[in-house]
Amino acid sequence: MAGPGEAAARGRFAVVGGGIAGVTCAEKLATDFPSEDILLMTASPVIKAVTNFKQVSKTLEEFDVEEQPSSLLETRYPNIKVIQSGVKQLKSDEHKIVTEDGKEYIYEKLCLCAGAKPKLIFEGNPYVLGIRDTDSAQAFQKNLAQAERIVVVGNGGIALELVYEIQGCEVIWAIKDKAIGNTFFDAGAAEFLIPKLTAEKRESPIECKRTRYTVEGSQEKERPAAASDKLGSALGPDWHEGLHLKGTKEFSHKVHIETLCEVKNIHLQQEFLQLQRTSLTFPKEEKNVEPDQVLWPVYVELTNGKIYGCDFIVSATGVVPNVKPFLDGNNFAVGEDGGLKVDEHMCTSLPDVYAAGDICTAAWEPSPVWHQMRLWTQARQMGWYAAKCMAADTLGESIDMDFCFELFAHVTKFFNYKVVVLGKYNAQGLGSDHELMLRCTKGQEYVKVVMQNGRMVGAVLIGETDLEETFENLILNQMDLSAYGEDLLNPDIDIEDYFD
Numbered sequence: 498m499a500g501p502g503e504a505a506a507r508g509r510f511a512v513v514g515g516g517i518a519g520v521t522c523a524e525k526l527a528t529d530f531p532s533e534d535i536l537l538m539t540a541s542p543v544i545k546a547v548t549n550f551k552q553v554s555k556t557l558e559e560f561d562v563e564e565q566p567s568s569l570l571e572t573r574y575p576n577i578k579v580i581q582s583g584v585k586q587l588k589s590d591e592h593k594i595v596t597e598d599g600k601e602y603i604y605e606k607l608c609l610c611a612g613a614k615p616k617l618i619f620e621g622n623p624y625v626l627g628i629r630d631t632d633s634a635q636a637f638q639k640n641l642a643q644a645e646r647i648v649v650v651g652n653g654g655i656a657l658e659l660v661y662e663i664q665g666c667e668v669i670w671a672i673k674d675k676a677i678g679n680t681f682f683d684a685g686a687a688e689f690l691i692p693k694l695t696a697e698k699r700e701s702p703i704e705c706k707r708t709r710y711t712v713e714g715s716q717e718k719e720r721p722a723a724a725s726d727k728l729g730s731a732l733g734p735d736w737h738e739g740l741h742l743k744g745t746k747e748f749s750h751k752v753h754i755e756t757l758c759e760v761k762n763i764h765l766q767q768e769f770l771q772l773q774r775t776s777l778t779f780p781k782e783e784k785n786v787e788p789d790q791v792l793w794p795v796y797v798e799l800t801n802g803k804i805y806g807c808d809f810i811v812s813a814t815g816v817v818p819n820v821k822p823f824l825d826g827n828n829f830a831v832g833e834d835g836g837l838k839v840d841e842h843m844c845t846s847l848p849d850v851y852a853a854g855d856i857c858t859a860a861w862e863p864s865p866v867w868h869q870m871r872l873w874t875q876a877r878q879m880g881w882y883a884a885k886c887m888a889a890d891t892l893g894e895s896i897d898m899d900f901c902f903e904l905f906a907h908v909t910k911f912f913n914y915k916v917v918v919l920g921k922y923n924a925q926g927l928g929s930d931h932e933l934m935l936r937c938t939k940g941q942e943y944v945k946v947v948m949q950n951g952r953m954v955g956a957v958l959i960g961e962t963d964l965e966e967t968f969e970n971l972i973l974n975q976m977d978l979s980a981y982g983e984d985l986l987n988p989d990i991d992i993e994d995y996f997d
């Protein structure tokens with residue numbers, strides 16, 4: 498491949514990023530264009546491959562994500578050439594990419610799939626850790642092995658998973674909202690889940706599927722070891738199952754939730770002691786659940802006035818798209834969330850440059866029951882659809898929006914419950930123009946549907962409800978359900994018979 502002064506290497510198609518979006522895109526291009534070389538540039542030595550893909554229903558899908566050496570991908574698809582080097586610069590007007598090692602590549606069509614990175618509070622503070630890839634998960638596990646108390650900030654997917662999994666370490670969970678899990682649940686669902694969180698005895702963890710994330714815990718107690726700043730791809734499903742998420746204490750779970758607050762400040766021990774001595778306004782004692790006798794390496798001051806000492810802080814506060822290397826000299830339209838805006842053909846605002854997965858912001862007019870969330874299901878769907886669009890544009894063919902963008906559908910697991918969210922499951926964007934219907938059996942299932950003008954527009958299903966396919970159909974076909982009233986959720990009525 499070409500270095501400075503040499504002629505640049507050429508590939509009809511180039512893809513940047515070895516995560517789910519990039520690999521899926523490259524695989525689809527490699528299949529559709531078997532005689533073309535597909536260049537896949539990635540900053541990480543391993544790639545993420547989708548395995549055991551299962552279409553559960555029309556829009557729900559399940560799969561495993563496997564971390565593999567890139568050579569395996571090249572063996573499966575001999576026309577994929579993996580270039581293991583970060584992209585330093587994009588010269589879109591010359592259709593040229595420059596990698597960290599100074600080499601240049603010319604493309605006809607390019608898909609950017611460089612993912613996102615954690616949006617950390619107090620970025621740069623060595624006591625604040627984020628979790629994204631294998632390295633950062635290992636750094637977290639290593640620090641946890643020496644910890645007695647940590648503070649978890651954020652209320653989305655990562656925080657929900659962590660507070661449930663961590664054992665032998667006190668967790669102070671600081672959330673901005675009134676109830677837990679605001680990105681997936683409303684207050685009712687949070688109420689349903691809370692007993693699972695505080696229960697002393699939990700079901701034994703599921704047998705570990707992958708062990709590759711495990712590292713030996715060090716004995717020495719030191720300042721947190723942050724992960725290297727190399728850009729790995731985001732972790733895969735059940736990422737925590739191979740990790741031993743245990744602190745130093747003998748108890749199983751101890752979680753204290755602080756609601757309606759943010760982190761105001763973070764003080765190192767010396768600074769905290771100094772402030773206590775000198776500042777009239779600074780609290781002289783920590784207003785903790787239990788007053789502390791010990792000195793902690795770091796102190797978190799919350800906006801509700803409380804201060805907690807801890808070993809370190811996990812910032813699970815969302816992600817920010819990895820757009821930096823691509824912006825310089827290129828006039829990309831960027832969304833409010835910092836992603837590269839893409840149209841209904843996954844095309845950015847620049848010719849021949851597409852984007853998919855966490856890096857992009859869906860800027861098309863979406864179906865009324867679909868919205869973007871940075872999830873691996875959407876990364877796979879977007880990567881695959883972007884490849885189809887690149888192929889269609891190359892061959893001068895027209896293409897319709899893929900069916901997967903008709904309905905938002907996500908299946909996952911929180912607190913050991915199966916969780917399915919469909920459509921506008923939290924009445925997102927509906928204002929007050931909607932009604933909710935609920936059915937809840939404590940400890941077993943929680944079913945919520947969002948109705949608008951007698952039609953179902955969203956649902957949250959927690960537990961083994963077996964309702965996902967029926968509700969998916971009802972949301973997709975927008976049937977008028979007014980006549981059924983509350984019977985829609987009556988457990989004594991087999992709803993499927995009703996609609997067959």
Ligand SMILES: Cc1cc2nc3c(=O)[nH]c(=O)nc-3n(C[C@H](O)[C@H](O)[C@H](O)COP(=O)(O)OP(=O)(O)OC[C@H]3O[C@@H](n4cnc5c(N)ncnc54)[C@H](O)[C@@H]3O)c2cc1C
Nearest residue numbers: 514515516517518540584611612730731854855871872873
């Ligand atoms: C801890 C955790 C748990 C999650 N759990 C779930 C879940 O349960 N369900 C779910 O649906 N989603 C989950 N997600 C989200 C999901 O992992 C992501 O949405 C998805 O993996 C994004 O895929 P991607 O390919 O867009 O990006 P990434 O996986 O981030 O891949 C980006 C790739 O680009 C490469 N790269 C970055 N910059 C450059 C550059 N300059 N040059 C070259 N290469 C570059 C990286 O090395 C990487 O290979 C979770 C995320 C995390 C962090």
Ligand SMILES: NC(=O)C1=CN([C@@H]2O[C@H](COP(=O)(O)OP(=O)(O)OC[C@H]3O[C@@H](n4cnc5c(N)ncnc54)[C@H](O)[C@@H]3O)[C@@H](O)[C@H]2O)C=CC1
Nearest residue numbers: 651652653654655656673680759813814815816871872909
């Ligand atoms: N099971 C699943 O589906 C999972 C999905 N994920 C995905 O991985 C990505 C990263 O996960 P998360 O970091 O949990 O992101 P997230 O977007 O799910 O949640 C971020 C949370 O942080 C809060 N927040 C933002 N800024 C804050 C601040 N300054 N102070 C306090 N709170 C703040 C938000 O209110 C929100 O609750 C997301 O795209 C998420 O959807 C992650 C884990 C599990």
